[in-house]
Structure formats: structure tokens, C-alpha cells
Amino acid sequence: MSDAPTLETELARARDLSVAALADAIESIGFECTRCGACCRGHPSEDGGDREPHTATVFPDEVRRLQDAASETTDGGGTGTSEAAETYDWRDVARPMPYGLVGGDEGSEGETFEWALQTDACGDCVFYEEVGERPDGSPKGACSVHDDRPLICETYPFSVALGGTSQPMGEAVDEAGIVRAHECEGLGRDIAREDAEELAAALKERAVREIEEAIAVRDNYEPRDVDGVVVHDSEGAKRPDGSPVGDHSDGE
Structure with missing residues (x-):
């Protein structure tokens, strides 16, 4: 029995992906966004309990870009200068990926890997909003x-079947070659070739970024014996507010 491919091998495969071939696969499956918002909202839990929050992986540089995009600016009272109307910090945009964390006396604690988009009290992505009604x-x-949405949002409901990449929103419901399609009411609809190629290019970029991130997390990982939550990403160990471990009273 052969060993599983290394992340470096999978990264080389991702970099060699043909955008045209990915677009062919996307065309064969078909997709058009129906603006249903299902991929942005929380969803019922499998056991019928509390609603599960929306969970989508976001890279550290995407968090910073979203901070900038979400921080509104206004003309400073007609003075010709700009001032921040609302400034988003790291925790407004991202939260520690919940997997691996446990409940403690003062909240969650433990080590986890990567970040998820922040959610509201309903479990929906904080950037999701309803803007009217659909025909139904x-x-x-x-x-x-x-x-400025993250790559995982830009490419939903598709992913590629390579080690080191993620599967958004559960198992695949359709596939064409290396491309997997995940549950979405927009699947099976006609898609223009230009749109398929744009989606395919983003899908390749995401596959490369996910594997690069996984390699960096692996290479930078060091267990941390500190209180509270530690998030390991490609830039090192961080606190939930995005600051590096060691910038606070961590006993280091």
C-alpha cells in the first residue's frame, strides 16, 4: 500500500491545475447563484439541537483585508478629510475555528488551527444581509x-479533491474529475464560459493557498501551554484577537 501524497506533492499538483479543465468541469456540473443565502447562514444541527453557526475558513491576510473593507469611511464633515465611521478589529471579522476547543470555567480554551468568519447571534456570517425578496x-x-470576500466564499459551492484542501459545507453531492460540488440550490444551472473560467481561476488560487497555508501551519506549529485559546495559522500562534502569543501575560 502506497503512502499518502505529501503536502508538497499536492501543492505541485495544485499549481499545475488547468484553469480550462476546471472550467470544463464546472460547466458540466452547472451553477448559478440564486441569492438564497444558505451558504452564509447558520444551519440546523444534525441532532435537532441548537442551530449550528456558519463556519468558513479565512486566511490571516483575508481577515486584514476584510477589516479594511468593512471599516467605513466618511467625509470629515465637508472638511475634505476622511475619518473612520466604524473600525473593525480582528474579532469583528474572524473567530477561532471551533474544532478542538473545549468549554472552560471562563469560556472556550485549548488549541485550534485556522480562523473562521465571525458570526452573529443567529449563527449567520456577520457580513450577510437580506436585501429584499426573491421571486418565490x-x-x-x-x-x-x-x-473582498474570502476565496472560500468566492468559489462556493466548489472545491478540488486534493489533500490539504477543505470541503465547505459537508460532503460533495456531485463531482466532475477533480472538481467537487457541495450542496447548493444553484447547482445544475447553465453557466457562461466566461463565468466558469473566472470561477475556475479562483478555485485554483484557493487550492494553492489552502495547501500553502497547511504547510506553513505544519512548519510553524509549536504546542503552547498557556491559558485560554491559541490559534495556529501560517503566521504562528495567535490569541483570539489576532495578536501573537507572547504579546500578553502568557507566562512566556
Whole structure:
């Protein structure tokens, strides 16, 4: 029995992916966003308990870009200067990936890997908003930072079958070659070739970024014996507010 491919091998495969071939696969499956918002909202738990929050992986540089995009600016009272109307900090945009964390006396604690987009009290992505109704009367969803949305959002409902990449929103429901499609009511609809190629290019970029991130996390990982939550990403160990471990009273 052969050994599983290394992350470095999978990274080389990701970099060699053909955008044209990925676009062919996307075309064969078909997709058009229906603005249902299902991929941005929390969802019912499998055991029928509390609603599960939306969980989407976001890279550290994407968190910073979203901070900038979400921080609104206004003309400083007609003075010709700009001032921040609302400034988003790290915790407004991202939260520690919940997997691996446990409840403690003062909240969650433990070590986890990577970041998830922040959610509101309903478990929906904080950047999700309803902007009217669809033809069937159901709410029409929108992203308030659409032009700066993370790659995992830009490429949903697709992923590629390479080690080191993630599967958003559960198992695949369709596939064409290396491309996997995940649950979405927009699947099976006609997609223009230009749109398929744009989506394919983003899908390749995401695959490369995910594997690069996984390699960096692996290479930088050092167990941390500190109180509270530690998040390991490609830049090292961080606190939930995005600051490096060691910047606070961590006993180091």
C-alpha cells in the first residue's frame, strides 16, 4: 500500500491545475447563484439541537483585508478629510475555528488551527444581509463585503479533491474529475464560459493557498501551554484577537 501524497506533492499538483479543465468541469456540473443565502447562514444541527453557526475558513491576510473593507469611511464633515465611521478589529471579522476547543470555567480554551468568519447571534456570517425578496417570496441574500470576500466564499459551492484542501459545507453531492460540488440550490444551472473560467481561476488560487497555508501551519506549529485559546495559522500562534502569543501575560 502506497503512502499518502505529501503536502508538497499536492501543492505541485495544485499549481499545475488547468484553469480550462476546471472550467470544463464546472460547466458540466452547472451553477448559478440564486441569492438564497444558505451558504452564509447558520444551519440546523444534525441532532435537532441548537442551530449550528456558519463556519468558513479565512486566511490571516483575508481577515486584514476584510477589516479594511468593512471599516467605513466618511467625509470629515465637508472638511475634505476622511475619518473612520466604524473600525473593525480582528474579532469583528474572524473567530477561532471551533474544532478542538473545549468549554472552560471562563469560556472556550485549548488549541485550534485556522480562523473562521465571525458570526452573529443567529449563527449567520456577520457580513450577510437580506436585501429584499426573491421571486418565490423567500429572502434575497447579499454579502456586504462581496468584492473582498474570502476565496472560500468566492468559489462556493466548489472545491478540488486534493489533500490539504477543505470541503465547505459537508460532503460533495456531485463531482466532475477533480472538481467537487457541495450542496447548493444553484447547482445544475447553465453557466457562461466566461463565468466558469473566472470561477475556475479562483478555485485554483484557493487550492494553492489552502495547501500553502497547511504547510506553513505544519512548519510553524509549536504546542503552547498557556491559558485560554491559541490559534495556529501560517503566521504562528495567535490569541483570539489576532495578536501573537507572547504579546500578553502568557507566562512566556
